[in-house]
Amino acid sequence: MSSEPLLQVKDVGIQFGGLKAVSNFNMEIHQGELVGLIGPNGAGKTTSFNLLTGVYSPTEGDIVLNGRRINGLAPFQVTRLGISRTFQNIRLFNELSVLDNVKVAYHSLAKHSVLSSMFRFPSHFSGEKEMEKKAMEFLEIFNLAQYKDEDAKNLAYGKQRRLEIARALAAGPQLLLLDEPAAGMNPQETKDLMELIAFIREKFNLTILLIEHDMNLVMGICERIYVLDHGVLLAEGTPEEIRNNPKVIEAYLGEEVQNEHAKG
Known part of the structure; x- marks a missing residue:
């Protein structure tokens, strides 16, 4: 892993009217990492993806890719510089x-x-x-x-x-952003997806950031995880650290555990 991050997000925030959707968000991703971004619905995860890809321009802070500040660039310019994404709701022609x-x-x-x-x-x-x-x-x-x-x-x-x-x-991205890639998939499809993500990461020398609600997938393939809650960074760490973080359990994982119990 190189010493210089591929992506740096420095004190980034965005405000819509009087609402701060994301505030003081910091993130570093190094070449070759597979990183997760999790949190409850409405936590600001997809808004963060929109900031990284030029759909939104931050009202504060800086986004730096390969040492270059990309604030204010159009989505097609961000794509040419090396960031590609998928969407929560599939967008195909x-x-x-x-x-x-x-x-x-x-x-x-x-x-x-x-x-x-x-x-x-x-x-x-x-x-x-x-x-x-x-x-x-x-x-x-x-x-x-x-x-x-x-x-x-x-x-x-x-x-x-x-x-x-x-x-x-x-x-031809360096950084691939996956927005809930397992949404709507059954357990076998999710397992196949995990294997596919691991495969393409290796084959294309990719760095991957993914949003996902399926904790089995997140904990199974991510090396580090960022947790957002109400637009604010709640925690960052390894899957084991996140799994045992009291603040994360209270804000998010406790709800996930309850849902799993309800399903059972």
Whole structure:
């Protein structure tokens, strides 16, 4: 692990009207880490993702990626600098094919120019061929190649989740943000997802930050965990430290334990 963090979040906050959604949020993530961000509903987790990806601009503090301050950059600029994400509610191009969904994301890395595309220069066709080849490689990794010509909307829910992750990876990120990737999945799908996340982390040399409510997944794969509560950082530590933190148990994990007992 390098000494300099890949991502630094320094005293970041955002205010909507009179409401502080996130306040004095600090985080450091180093290259190659797999880090979790947890907390009750409304804790500010997705707002934090929106801040990191340029959807929102912080009203205070700094976000630094690879030593560069990225406050105020547009989402497409943040993506080009190396951050990709998935969403809590799946966002695919439903009317496009599975293959085209990945190609759309990969397009930002294409080497041919707009001019070559307009006039159908040879570089356009070679670029399209390379793009399709790379997109198919992602579909193979995610076991989606057989559905390449299907409309994305026709995929089963779990496969749509996989497609969204594949599309995020096609942009070539250094840091991948996963927003509740196991939402709506059954236990077997969640187990498969855990294995997939571990695999893509290793294969693509990724750094991963994930929001997740499934504590088995979080505790099973994350090396460190940050806990938000009402927009404020409540705790940070290893899974074992978080599991035994009285403040976290009171604010969040106690509720999770009660829910598990209710299910049983």
